[in-house]
Amino acid sequence: DSGVTQTPKHLITATGQRVTLRCSPRSGDLSVYWYQQSLDQGLQFLIQYYNGEERAKGNILERFSAQQFPDLHSELNLSSLELGDSALYFCASSVGYAGDEQFFGPGTRLTVL
Amino acid sequence: AQTVTQSQPEMSVQEAETVTLSCTYDTSESDYYLFWYKQPPSRQMILVIRQEAYKQQNATENRFSVNFQKAAKSFSLKISDSQLGDAAMYFCAYKRGNSGGSNYKLTFGKGTLLTVNP
Numbered sequence: 001d002s003g004v005t006q007t008p009k010h011l012i013t014a015t016g017q018r019v020t021l022r023c024s025p026r027s028g029d030l031s032v033y034w035y036q037q038s039l040d041q042g043l044q045f046l047i048q049y050y051n052g053e054e055r056a057k058g059n060i061l062e063r064f065s066a067q068q069f070p071d072l073h074s075e076l077n078l079s080s081l082e083l084g085d086s087a088l089y090f091c092a093s094s095v096g097y098a099g100d101e102q103f104f105g106p107g108t109r110l111t112v113l
Numbered sequence: 114a115q116t117v118t119q120s121q122p123e124m125s126v127q128e129a130e131t132v133t134l135s136c137t138y139d140t141s142e143s144d145y146y147l148f149w150y151k152q153p154p155s156r157q158m159i160l161v162i163r164q165e166a167y168k169q170q171n172a173t174e175n176r177f178s179v180n181f182q183k184a185a186k187s188f189s190l191k192i193s194d195s196q197l198g199d200a201a202m203y204f205c206a207y208k209r210g211n212s213g214g215s216n217y218k219l220t221f222g223k224g225t226l227l228t229v230n231p
Binding site for chain 2 (some may be wrong): 002031035042043044045048055056073088090092097098099100101102103104106107109
């Protein structure tokens with residue numbers, strides 16, 4: 001158990017819908033990273049927050065957004081969902097902003113029908 | 114942009130034997146970190162081992178060790194005394210160092226699926 005929690009574990013929804021994925025980092029970690037794992041794209045970095053502020057952006061679609069709250073938990077919002085958004089979404093956390101060691105949560109499996 | 118290449122989509126090993134997984138990377142930076150992550154069927158991503166580029170000594174964690182060849186940009190993982198529980202997808206990953214810049218994301222290879230035969 002990495003200490004990073006993600007909810008829900010599984011999510012099944014329809015095209016066009018909007019979902020929110022939640023992540024709680026390890027105790028003491030200030031950085032949260034979101035990654036997407038899909039069969040065709042592999043593991044890709046989406047976005048990073050550090051202590052409530054956006055730190056870095058990767059291949060995140062405009063339909064996706066994220067935020068980190070004062071209690072340091074983070075939410076990833078996915079809207080206007082398409083079939084291709086079906087993937088495993090991971091949250092990872094690290095102590096500092098440089099992410100020397102990133103510890104991953106168990107992931108949320110999103111299926112868009 | 115940094116890239117990570119794992120040229121072996123699948124590998125197999127007999128229980129108690131040794132196996133080496135290959136990884137090469139491309140970067141113009143001199144300060145960086147390399148990692149191996151394990152992803153078993155549960156899909157959890159587990160950090161196996163970490164190597165700082167400025168350290169010449171190869172990292173070791175119990176039965177797991179790396180062969181880090183900085184000039185060749187090669188970072189292989191050796192698993193000794195393989196166990197059934199080692200069966201998983203293994204990902205090599207790169208992260209820039211802490212000497213400036215803003216994006217400390219992990220860049221992953223496509224993975225190597227390791228099967229351990231009893």
